[in-house]
Amino acid sequence: MNVETYRDALVKKRDEIIEAGGIKPLQASMENNTRQGDMADQATGNNEVHIALKLKQTDAKILQAIEEALQRIDKGTYGVCRDCGQPIAAARLNAIPWTRVCITCKEKQKS
Numbered sequence: 001m002n003v004e005t006y007r008d009a010l011v012k013k014r015d016e017i018i019e020a021g022g023i024k025p026l027q028a029s030m031e032n033n034t035r036q037g038d039m040a041d042q043a044t045g046n047n048e049v050h051i052a053l054k055l056k057q058t059d060a061k062i063l064q065a066i067e068e069a070l071q072r073i074d075k076g077t078y079g080v081c082r083d084c085g086q087p088i089a090a091a092r093l094n095a096i097p098w099t100r101v102c103i104t105c106k107e108k109q110k111s
Contacts, residue, residue: 001090007073009097014066017059065098081105 072078079088083105092103101109 001094003073003078006078006093006097007070010066010069010073013097014063017063017066021056021059062098065100068100069098083108 069078072080079093080086081088081102082100084102086102086104088099088102092099099106
């Protein structure tokens, strides 16, 4: 794949996150979570809000990584591992086009 194909994939993913997200769904969950019902109902409501918040945080992290990847494309450094400087495999970029590190360096981070 060429860099423009990756740019298109990044922009498409960014648009999907923005269109699916926003703050309103989270606000609605919180507003609907009134203190009605027994303790189990309240706990379920609190849990749903917590999950929605975690998803928003994850989306925000992905959006930031996408913006950084688009900047790397503009700078001409896209597809180069931040840690070792080696090219990132196309299979990894196809799976996670916003990645900053190659699979070898990612595995080193986990251990």
